[in-house]
Structure formats: structure tokens, C-alpha cells
Amino acid sequence: MMVEDLIALLLLFLHSSTVNGRNIVVYNNCPFPIWPAVLGPGNPEGGGFRLDAWTARNLNVDDAWRNGRIWARTGCDGDFNCETGTCIVSC
Numbered sequence: 001m002m003v004e005d006l007i008a009l010l011l012l013f014l015h016s017s018t019v020n021g022r023n024i025v026v027y028n029n030c031p032f033p034i035w036p037a038v039l040g041p042g043n044p045e046g047g048g049f050r051l052d053a054w055t056a057r058n059l060n061v062d063d064a065w066r067n068g069r070i071w072a073r074t075g076c077d078g079d080f081n082c083e084t085g086t087c088i089v090s091c
Contacts, residue, residue: 021060021061021062021063022060022061022062022063022065023058023059023060023061024058024059024061024070025056025057025058025059026051026056026057026059026070027055027056028051028052028053028054028055028056028072029054030053031053031054032053032074033050033051033052033053033074034050034051034072034073034074035048035049035050035051035072035073035074035076035080035082035085036048036049036051036057036070036071036072036073037069037070037071037072037073037080037085038059038068038069038070039068039069039070040061040065040067040068040069041062041064041065041068042061042062042064042065044059044060044061044065044068045059047080048073048080050076071085072084072085073085073086
């Protein structure tokens, strides 16, 4: 391959990685852990995760994820039974 071909391939890769997805950063600015719930196409992050105090996590979601939701839950156990922010629908 020639250098021009490699550059074109790299540009195509960079274009496709930015056009076909979104990056969302979830911050926990609380002094205690939270369990963000994530609801949207493709069930990103399996529906939720633990986020320790003063930390952040990047979520990479599909570009079709336009009507997704993220909300905080607190006091969750290992089965995501939470004191606050419990899911109305299955997360």
C-alpha cells in the first residue's frame, strides 16, 4: 500500500467512528456511589452500572440512540433494587 492509501484508510476509519456513534460522559459529583440507569436502543451498559463518588464513565452509544435516557439511582444492591430512582420498566 502506498502512503496515500493508508492516509485515506485512516481518514475513512476516523470518519466512520465519529459518524456512527456518540460518546456520553456520565459524572458522579456526589460524595457517595450512584447507579446510573441507561435505557435506549441496544440496551447500552446492560441497563446500568455502579459509579463511585467523584468519578466519570464514558458511554459509547449508537447514533440511533436519540431517545435514550440516563438517570441516577441510589442505595442499590447487586440486583439493582434501589432506594431511589427505581425503574418503572425493566432496565
